[in-house]
Amino acid sequence: MHLSLTLQSALMIPSNSKAQPSQQFPGNPEGFTLSPSDVPTSGTIATRRLVSTHTSLALAGIIGGISLGILAVWLLVARTRKLKENAASAGTSESSPLLVQYQAPLNLQTYTAKLENDILLCSTCAKLDFYRILLYGIHELEPIPLGSLSSIFERSYQCSFCRLISLYVRRTRIMEDFPHIDLSEIECGVHTTLCGALRRGPHPPLRYGRRLYITGNGLWQTHPAFRALGPLLIHLMQEDASKFGRPVDLHGRRVKNTVDVGLVKKWIKLCEENHGDKCRNVWRMDRNMPEFVRVVDVVSMAVIPAPSHRFRHVALSYVWGGNGAEYWTTKDNIAKRSIPGGLNAANLPDTITDSISFVRQLGERYIWIDALCIIQDDLQDKISQLHAMDSVYGLSYFTLIAAGGKTARDPLPGCRPRTRTPQIHIEVVQGLHLFVTPPTHEKALGMSAWITRCWTYQESALSCRRIYFTGQEVYFECRCQVFCESIVAESKADFCRSFLRHSREEYFPFSTDSFWSYKYAVERCTRRNLTVESDIVDALTGVTNALVVAFRLGDPARAFQYGMMLTELHQALLWQHDPLTPRTRRSLAEGSNSSWPSWAWATWCGAVVYMSRSVYRQTRVTGYSSEVSVDETLVDAWYIVDHGGGIVPLDVQKVSRVYWIEEEQPPYSSPGRTLDPTAMPLDTHRPLKPGTLIFCTTSSHFAITRRGGESNEESSPADHYGLFNILSATTSPTWVGTVILPLNPAPPSSIEFIVLSRCDGAHGFYDEESIKPYRGCLLHVMGVSENEGLMERVGLGIIHIVAWVASTPEEKMVFLR
Incomplete structure (x- = not known):
């Protein structure tokens, strides 16, 4: 308010007051005055009034700039003194991230912008220097207290950082599902954790990206709603990586309403060109697709026998969600569907039509879809096809996994406009663009209907590459890497210390011990419905057939x-x-x-x-x-x-x-x-x-x-x-x-x-x-x-x-x- 009044008074010229002898303008430190002889005549009044106005405005601008500089320096001194007092009371040194240190000459424009950004923070968060925290880190054993979760909720309406935390909690629906939980008993804090690295070799510690890790006690650690969503991690967006002298590796990326097909192509190409046999021949298969297997030709829109020579195909894994007799391939319609144009997309559910469209956009021609490629009312055909699942999924170029829906009638999220709503909420905190990390693909899949189905286990376990469509974003996973739309993680190396990677323990960790591989599959498969x-x-025959081949x-x-x-x-x-x-x-x-x-x-x-x-x-x-x-x-x-x-x-x-x-x-x-x-x-x-x-x-x-x-x-x-x-x-x-x-x-x-x-x-x-x-x-x-x-x-x-x-x-x- 003081700054606003100063600028206002410095630029104010009374429009309805008459000039008196030796009258001094308000806000004029040099005492510029007007004498009676300076009063303009009627013939020159317009010209002189214009010159006088321009001169006054110029002087007012100079005066305002000087006043702003004095104010900024005064605020800097006062803020530094206050932060020193806070650091002393907290038992920290002046190098603490709680304290702003300026080792370079003060840039008034930059610091003024920071002061304006602090206006968007509560008194608790305004004490933190987020730049220094993300640059140097905070040890997990010494988190900075943020107050109770209930107070963070109260401050979220005026504080951009508290808003990020409250957004995460609201995702759990814990307040709706458990309204009697006392959030005031949960004390929160913040420390940092490294994002990892995409490049092999030593790096200076400051080159590693960091994330903010929000901790909590009590129910935060024990309540299933919090555990299901995973840890609260807040990331820096890629546009701010240069402020820390870091590459954009493992920083946030904006997710569009529709899938970036070019990005997905890049993921597949990175895997194909750089990972070699690790992702090309997971099951040690060296054979062609059985002749009795059919595929969908997405160009001619027909169900055809698999080409006799080696060919590239995609497989689809999805949830049927009920009877689909109206779109299944049967003895009655297989002949019609075998001719070009015989497969009418208008009669197919959204998951299947979107998958066909997406495969076509990627430049692939063949896709295997069980409802279309198996004659559903022919028991002998069904048995022979089911015993070829190790080939269908094990030899696929990649597998599309529709994990965002509960039935085949749900769209493939992001394949078409208005079929998904990315949960990427970005807040500007002290000039830095921060967002709450979306769930990892493990967590996203854990909340899906797809992962509860027994049939889908082997479809994923047998595949060398998997592209998951979830309600928030698309994930790519192979044996070497995990990519997603919201994090920049593309790397040509098979080496990766990315936080996105995991042990694939929900799928199939291939072992040199045949029984260990078998028991692992049995335990995972029998948990599903x-x-x-x-x-x-x-539902497990594909895996057991693959074990026979591998061992x-x-x-x-x-x-x-x-x-x-x-x-x-x-x-x-x-x-x-x-x-x-x-x-x-x-x-x-x-x-x-x-x-x-x-x-x-x-x-x-x-x-x-x-x-x-x-x-x-x-x-x-x-x-x-x-x-x-x-x-x-x-x-x-x-x-x-x-x-x-x-x-x-x-x-x-x-x-x-x-x-x-x-x-x-x-x-x-x-x-x-x-x-x-x-x-x-x-x-x-x-x-x-x-x-x-x-x-x-x-x-x-x-x-x-x-x-x-x-x-x-x-x-x-x-x-x-x-x-x-x-x-x-x-x-x-x-x-x-x-x-x-x-x-x-x-x-x-x-x-x-x-x-x-x-x-x-x-x-x-x-x-x-x-x-x-x-x-x-x-x-x-x-x-x-x-x-x-x-x-x-x-x-x-x-x-x-x-x-x-x-x-x-x-x-x-x-x-x-």
Whole structure:
């Protein structure tokens, strides 16, 4: 206000006052006066008035500039003194980012602009020097306090920085969904984190870009709404990178209402030209597309057989969201759709038409879309096509992923105008353009319907390059890089320390261990939903076929059955139900004449977890994944009943690690009998069902009791499985092992167990006062129930070898259904 009044008075000339002798103009420090002789005559009044006005205005401008300079210097001195007082009271040095330091001569124009920008900040944020904070950084252990979240909300109407924070919180919908949460209990602070680098080699620390990281205590860290959205990170826009002498790498970029096709082309080209085989041949596939596979020709608009020679195609992954009989390819319309122009885009849903249009804009010609390329009412065609998914997605140039919609009728966001609203809100803070970082593509996908569908898992896992369309922006991901529209992250190098990258743990981290790759896929796939429960095996067939090719496992039909990896059966059998999933058999397809076997995870609904033996130490089952341990296979030969009723030997890899075992410990003895399928006593009136496993092992009964008692205080009402202690078969029973069993219905007091394999022993698995631990002292056992000579799996556990041998087990030929 003072500045405004000064300028106003300096430029003011009274228009209705008469000039008096020796009258001095207001705001004239040099005392310029008018005498009576200076009063103009009527003939010259117009000219003199004009000259006088111009002269006065010029003097007023000079005077105003000097006044502004004096005011700016005064404000600078006052502000510096105040900041020093704040720094002293906060226990910081004068080099603190809270304090402005000017090492160059003062630029009045620049500083005046900064003062005007500070007007847009609250008193708390105006104390911060955001330039210095982003230049030098703030350690995460010493965040600068910003006050409570409720006070930030109150200040957001007048403060541009607080507005960025409140915008993030409003995205969580926490205030609408949880109106009774007290935001005043959440204290916020700010520190910085590095963005990373796109160029290999050492750089001066100041060359690394920094982001502002907003922290909070209490509910900020624990409430699911905040955790789902991820950390609050505030970025600098690319136009301000030069102010810090940095390249635009990993700075913000404005997102348009429609996708920048040229940018997407650049991403694909960078990957193709610079990443080599890392992104070209993920699954070690060296073959053509099967001849029976069809593709959509986006130029001729026809569904055609895949060209016989090597060709480039795109694949689409999306959510059907219901029946699509009106646009599916069927026996009735396949002939018409096979001729040029036979595929009418007007009859197709938006996701499909937009995908065809986008592929055409990228200059590609062929796209595979399941609803159009599979004859939906031809079962044989559907089966053959589904068994080619490893080729369709594994050999694709890239895969378009429609993660922004819930059905095929939703548009591909950003492909056409008004189909998306980018959430890039930019605020100017002390002359710097800042914006809240949009969700990473992990978080964006985590909020989508697409990621909840089981079918879409393998479609993404098999693809070497993925282009995700979300409601906010488009993301590109390959095995080396992640790009998005809102961050400048393009680099020719396969090296990258970008914050955009992640471990792909939700997809398929390719491993040199075939079983580890398999278990990872099973655990991820079974977390997702299916409309038709019996599709579970088909929805993973593409991945299992790819594993067969990558690890040379032979015939896919012999390597995998019922979703189980038969070549590593001794490990594959060690799956557990997720503790929050009830034990419910999966509904099979209509017309199926045989149920799936109990030993296969695919038989049961819900998530599956492979756990390490450490789970048996706990007081309740927790569903975290870990590496299973098998140190010796104790079943010499495995057989399975095929769909024709024949008994077929399985090629199961054997494991045997040599242990030094103390002499006083009784060794475990495998069954001495040799399994002869031709001599098996088969009941001709009750033939064995397909999927029955046949093998020889030892069997014994043990009493069990719930760990922690029937009212285990540490258990949760949501738990469907519990830990049960296995008790020795002695007059004074002791704890000799542990088994995980379903809680409903309650298990019997005694269970029959059969031996599967050996694992290393450690502390905490049994009563060590009664039994001595040693290496290799534990057995993997399966709890079973028997009915008319057929066994079914009930649970899985471990038991000490000494206790097993002491129970005098019997040899058995097991028929496991």
